[in-house]
C-alpha cells in the first residue's frame with residue numbers, strides 16, 4: 001500500500017502539489033487526470049522517489065520511501081517518466097535490459113533474459129528489438145520505454161502519459177495490457193492520462209487534480225461527470241452514456 005501524508009511540493013513560493021492524505025492500496029488501475037500544470041507529474045514524481053517532497057511523506061508498506069534502500073524500492077516500484085530522452089545510443093533490447101538492473105545488477109541471467117523478451121513481446125516490438133532507439137518512430141520508442149517498465153516486473157508500475165505518441169491501435173493495446181497486468185497478475189498501475197475516454201473505460205479509480213489539489217477521487221462513473229470535468233478543465237464537457245459506459249464529448253459546448 002502507498003500512503004501519502006501531508007504531501008506538498010513547492011517551487012519557490014508556488015505550491016504545485018498539496019495533498020493532505022491519499023491511500024493507494026495494492027491492486028487496481030488508478031488514473032490521474034487534470035489540466036496541464038495541475039501537478040500530476042510532480043505528484044507521480046514524488047511517489048516514484050524521483051523528486052523530494054518539500055513537506056510530507058510517501059509511505060510504501062509502512063516505510064518512508066526516502067529511507068528505503070534504493071535497490072529494494074526499485075524492485076517494488078517502477079516508473080515511466082514523461083520525458084524519456086536519453087543520450088546513449090541504445091537498442092530496444094539494451095534499454096529493456098536496463099529495466100532489469102535492480103534484479104541483475106548488470107549481469108543478466110536466464111530469468112532476466114526471459115523477462116526482457118516477454119516485455120518486448122507484450123509491446124509488439126520483437127521485430128525492432130535490435131534497432132537503435134534513435135532510428136525508431138516516436139511511438140515505437142514510447143513502447144520500448146513501456147517495455148522497460150514492464151520488464152521490471154514490480155508490484156507497482158507508474159506511467160506518466162504512456163499513450164503519448166501512440167496511434168489508436170497501440171494506445172488501446174497498451175491500456176489492455178495494463179488491465180491484464182492488474183486483473184491477471186495482481187499488479188498495481190498508476191497512470192497519468194490526458195485522454196478522458198481511455199481513463200473512463202480502463203480505470204478502477206480516477207483521481208482528478210487541479211492547481212495541485214485533488215478535486216475528485218472515486219470510480220469512473222463518479223469522476224467522469226459533466227460537473228467534475230467542467231470544474232477541472234474550465235470548459236463544458238458533456239458526458240454521454242452509451243451501453244452503460246461513459247463517453248466524454250471532447251468537443252465541448
Ligand SMILES: Nc1ncnc2c1ncn2[C@@H]1O[C@H](COP(=O)(O)OP(=O)(O)OP(=O)(O)O)[C@@H](O)[C@H]1O
Nearest residue numbers: 011012016034035036037038039040041042043082
Ligand atoms: N522543475 C520545476 N521548476 C519550477 N516549476 C516547475 C518545475 N516542474 C514543474 N513546475 C511547475 O509545477 C506545476 C505542475 O507541473 P506538473 O508537471 O506536475 O503538471 P502536470 O499536471 O503534470 O502537467 P502536464 O499535463 O502539462 O504534464 C506547473 O505549473 C509547472 O510549471
